[in-house]
Amino acid sequence: MNRALIVLDVQESFRARPEWDRIADPDIAEPVNRLVRLARAGGDLVVWVLHAEPGSQDVFDPALGHVRLLEELEPPRPGEPVLHKTSHNAFTTTNLQRLLTEAGVRELTVCGIRTEQCVETTARVGSDLGYRVVFVTDATTTEPVGGLTAGEVTERTEAVLRDRFARIATVAELEASKV
Template identity: 80%
Template sequence: MNRALLVIDVQESFRARPLWDHIAHPGISDPVNRLVRLARANGDLVVWVLHTEPDSGGVFDPAQGHVRLFEELERPAPGEPVLHKTSHNAFTTTDLQRRLTEAGVGELWVCGIRTEQCVETTARLGSDLGYEVVFVADATTTNPIGDLSAEEIIARTTAVLRDRFARIATVDELAAEAA
């Protein structure tokens, strides 16, 4: 079965927000880069997804210059799509599903920023569409919301996804499986 890694919203827009000072894992680029290298070594498709809010005037407005991948991330290789979405999940406002279908993808690895929002929503929708989903928890991050710490939100997200919408894995576990 073919597989794809979805790198969701690891973009400068988040660093441009005051909440970045409270992010759980500011070094998210390290585990994401490890996943990208692992996916490429496995011959998997890597799909880069950026959130946009055109004409909003905010940090997700492309005109503001923050809608770009973190500088320290691996650069997209030739043939790796960079999709721009305007919804919380990576499917609804992009041609992601068509691309995955054309590539014969049946399994998705998901990672990125806003564990409980765009990454979780993409994992849930991917599961509903019939993909086997692997949620790579240590390659996601988020910030506190209300009385919940970022770590509590990540724990809650993995708990509700586990064995219902996704298999939960770490980068190390996926690397060990590939060895």
Template identity: 80%
Template sequence: MNRALIVVDVQESFRARPLWAQISNPEIAERVNRLVALARAAGDLVVWVLHTEPGSGDVFDPESGHVRLFEELGAPAEGEPVLHKTSHNAFTTTNLQQVLTEAGVTELWVCGIRTEQCVETTTRLGSDLGYRMVFVTDATATNAIGDLSAAAIVERTEAVLRDRFARIATVAELEAEQKAPAA
């Protein structure tokens, strides 16, 4: 089975917004880096996705200079695609499906910013396209929305994805599985 890690929107655009002060997981880069190391060690494809809103004049406009990966993630390795999307999911406005098909990928691990928005939407669409999906919940981040706390949003997202669209996993669980000897 070929696998890919999809890193969705872990970009400076979010840190440039005042809302970043209330993000649920400000240390998301540390967990994403652990997943990237795990994927690379297994020979899995790592795909980086950045959200863009060209011409908007805001932090998602490429002209702002904020549409770039968090510095602490380091540069993508040679051969790791960096895709720019303009939709909520990583498939619709990119060639992600083509990249995955050409690589023979059948399973996706998904992480990133806005647990209930771009990460969840990518997970749902990936499931609909036939990929075996793993939603790495502790490698996502979000903010409260109205009366819903970030924790409640994460809980809701896990509940609606679990066993319908994706397996819910943590970074530590995936690390333990990779270290376990094959049966």
């Protein structure tokens, strides 16, 4: 196994926020599930990452019960790590790098919620750590940020990652390449 799928923050915390009605793709679980099935079929490691802010008393506080995968997601299988992070990227506050190293992973496929935040940051850090990174743009979602529409945020993210930190791909492209 030299590849891993990193599923970032596809969690009920986001659905519990008032901003959920502005999210670009409320059906994000569907493309993520396709990637999960593809990764499992290829024998790749699937790593689930949840954002938590213990003691914050908001939707990211695990004590309130929202820090769990979206119910529409295929559940993690035995051996698939479920990590809890407190930073934007999935590396800094978890043992992700150790898990990937022990598994011999050299390529990461990343997807999840907040295209320009946690998914992009994880892609950048992963690239800096020497992993080949595939950013699956249509298996991410976000909301409008700083006067930009969600679509503009996604376009900007693709532009800054492309050919520097990650290869940009779609779920359909990855499915076609596995046939």
